[in-house]
Amino acid sequence: MKLYSYWRSSCSWRVRIALNLKGLSYSYEAVHLVKDGGQQNSDAYRALNPMRTVPTLELEEGGQVRRLSQSVAILEYLEERYPTPALLPADPLLRARIRMLAEMVNSGIQPLQNLSVLQFVKGELQRDDKAFAAHWNVRGLTALEAAVKETAGTYCLGETVSLADIFLVPQLYGARRFAVDLSPYPTLTRIEAACEKLPAFQAAHPDRQPDAAPA
Amino acid sequence: MKLYSYWRSSCSWRVRIALNLKGLSYSYEAVHLVKDGGQQNSDAYRALNPMRTVPTLELEEGGQVRRLSQSVAILEYLEERYPTPALLPADPLLRARIRMLAEMVNSGIQPLQNLSVLQFVKGELQRDDKAFAAHWNVRGLTALEAAVKETAGTYCLGETVSLADIFLVPQLYGARRFAVDLSPYPTLTRIEAACEKLPAFQAAHPDRQPDAAPA
Incomplete structure (x- = not known):
């Protein structure tokens, strides 16, 4: 498998954690979200x-190269295809609970502070992009x-460990x-x-x- | 089952479609997102x-009242608990494909044009909320x-019919x-x-x- 990833992309990070937890090896293809x-x-x-997003997971199945994008879709695929260790419990109500927690990050926080949105807030709207990002992090993390x-x-x-933890850790780094x-x-920082x-x-x-290009 | 819903909430709408497709009856509890x-x-x-969002699905299981929120979590729960008719195909790669399409709406478009975000863009940022919403619809629908x-x-x-259609239809209404x-x-409008x-x-x-309070 090959993962198109950016070091600081939280959605790429989620998939990296899952691949590691499931013991799946992959090659890393960097996509720089800012350069050029x-x-x-x-x-x-x-x-x-x-959609011009990272991550994209490339894999071979049935002799064909297949590409999956959107971290939720990739994570659910990995869970179905490589069920051990499980990232979702067996009970349907607990599975729903975990997915709810994951969604509070996935659709509730992350989309409002990703790079393209912040570039738009700063460039087009001429407003403070960091304050915008912080606002939605506070609102979402309070609920979470x-x-x-x-x-x-x-x-x-x-x-x-479950999918909920996989969504939580990169989001706190973003916050x-x-x-x-x-x-x-x-509770969140303890976890x-x-x-x-x-x-x-x-x-x-x-x-x-x-x-990685840490400051 | 009881569904806390708002008539024009696209996330509530998704769950209503799924409940109907699966032939599940439910009572409707209106939550007015603007009034009061x-x-x-x-x-x-x-x-x-x-998270102060709609929908919330209330159900009884094992003699206890349980509440699920986040449309993706609810939809996946309904699919697991009431598998017929299926809203996801059997093949793992096709399931990933459907979830990818759903995510392009779920995390790629809808969060950027929901009511609380538009109220913030208009009220706090003093910018054109409708233009903001339109921008992310165009970007996302082009990719979709x-x-x-x-x-x-x-x-x-x-x-x-699959989960992807369930996400598509309410989003086009929003657009x-x-x-x-x-x-x-x-292609999208034909579907x-x-x-x-x-x-x-x-x-x-x-x-x-x-x-409903149509104009």
Whole structure:
């Protein structure tokens, strides 16, 4: 498998964690979201992924090259195709609970602070992009803290790592980039610290990627 | 089952379509997103759903009342619990494809034009909320048209209604509200017309809900 990824893209990061947790090896293809006006906007990448987003997962099945995009679709595919270790519990109501927590990040926070939106807020609207990003992080994390508290153990749901943790960790990193005060979210930061002890999460961290350019 | 819904909420609409397609009956509990400063912001509703979003699906299982929120989590739950008729195909790669199309709406368009975001753009940023919404609709629908074309038959994937169609139809209604020209998306509007012939889609339309207030 080949993963088209950007080191600091939270959606790429989610997939890296899942691939690592499931013990799947992959090659890393960097797509720089800022350089050259954004390599995701090139004709070559657009042909792979018309939404011009990372990640894209390339794989071979039945002798054919297939490409999957959208992190939720990729994660659900990995879960169905490589069920062990499971990232969703067996019980349908608990699965719904985990997906709800994941969605609070996936559709509730991340889309409002991704690069193209912030570029638009700053460039077209001439408004403070970091304040915009921080606003939606605070709103979403407040709700997420309340929801996670109900089921949290070491991780978002008891003692087992799940999709919810995979969405949480990259989002908290994003929140810090926008100078969000995380002290009102003690459950979330405690879970983050527990995840960061796991090798699968460590290896997926932006700073450990081949295209990392830490300040 | 009881569905907390708002007639014009595209996320509520998605769940109404799925409930109808699966032949599941439910009672309708209106949550007015604008009246009284937004009934979703009331303490009572916040206790049901800390994210203050619609829909919320309330159901009884094992003698207990359970509440699910986030349309993606609810839809996946309904698909697992009531698998017939299927809204996802059996093949893992096709399932990923359908979820990718759904995500292009779910995380790619809808979050950028929901009510709370537009209120913020207009009220806090003092910018044109409708132009903001239209921009992200155009960007997302352009990508979606390109992606859907590859697999479309009568519906987004061949001849069977799927989750992708459930996300598409409410989004096109939203795009029209923001005066987006839909002529560049002939595949999407053709599929929409096919869906609108189905009783499950007809009964889920905003104008047919108890809290509808068409202009």
